[in-house]
Amino acid sequence: MNYPNGKKSPARTSYTRNKPDFSNRGMTLEDDIAATNEYYRIANIANIHKKPTPIQIVDVHYPKRSAAVIKEAYFKQASTTDFNGVYRGRYVDFEAKETKNKTSFPLSNIHQHQIDHMKDCHQHGGICFLIVKFTVHDETYLFPAENLFSYWEGQLNGGRKSIPYLDIKEIGIVLDFHFQARVDYAKAIDKLYF
């Protein structure tokens, strides 16, 4: 990728990402969702994007004849979930998490503000869910926010601090790997919400 000023982009770091190339399996869940979103966009299925990480910028330099350089900045906590967009006229909003755990998904992966945001969007008629990948089983599920809320409340009232794997398997919808739609959540939305 080149910058508007013609300079080559800086070396890739773990924070940067090239365009998904639809070829490699075994990438992170986030890579797989990025590839899926790109496919959905190109195939006219949906328009879903990951929101950029919010950054608090403190100091910017403006060198002559080259791009502005941010010299001091900090990560801010997002007030929303990571992904949103539109599918079949509906607002879609979700968070994606991987766990190495075999038997349950620890609720510590989710933050209160993400629950608040999903509750709010759900109340306004949005389709909200969690995508959970159990890396050990190599299985990925769509888990509806309505169900997530119950486990969250349970935890706040002294209940268990995780969602059992078997509950996710039973309540959620397994997302099969396809060549282009690696995490084919749109099909799961069809089943659950249309």
Add this chain to the structure above:
Amino acid sequence: MNYPNGKKSPARTSYTRNKPDFSNRGMTLEDDIAATNEYYRIANIANIHKKPTPIQIVDVHYPKRSAAVIKEAYFKQASTTDFNGVYRGRYVDFEAKETKNKTSFPLSNIHQHQIDHMKDCHQHGGICFLIVKFTVHDETYLFPAENLFSYWEGQLNGGRKSIPYLDIKEIGIVLDFHFQARVDYAKAIDKLYF
């Protein structure tokens, strides 16, 4: 605002923003929309957020016992519009622009990728529009994306490079200033899309 590690946040710059306080008129359009979105959220009217500016991070330091510091980063061009969210079950997506021009809104304020994004979202059933503020007239309008597309195509085919103020006044919906909903676009959406 405090960071998770308890450090005070750095001094405000033009890139940072405190919570809107619903009090001052005469702020920028973006401030007014931020205040409106906050009011919509609190009053359970809608859930609309501004997307963070995408940043390409090159170098991050991790000092002991304090927050990670981004030492080198660059602004990236967004691939979407600035605002999206959910209102009455529908996906909402818009871009906001001010102009000092009195008689027209120059299309140079809009980029091809924003048009592409709005066309795509519109095709999927989303509600897409432009919010335009004519600062000299102190008037703000919601201008539907469907109409924007026509002017955009016209320009590409050798037509005029701006939308006349009088067309925006006639086709668009004026957004009155209210104490809390400073740019009350939800009411305009009601009129146009429900």
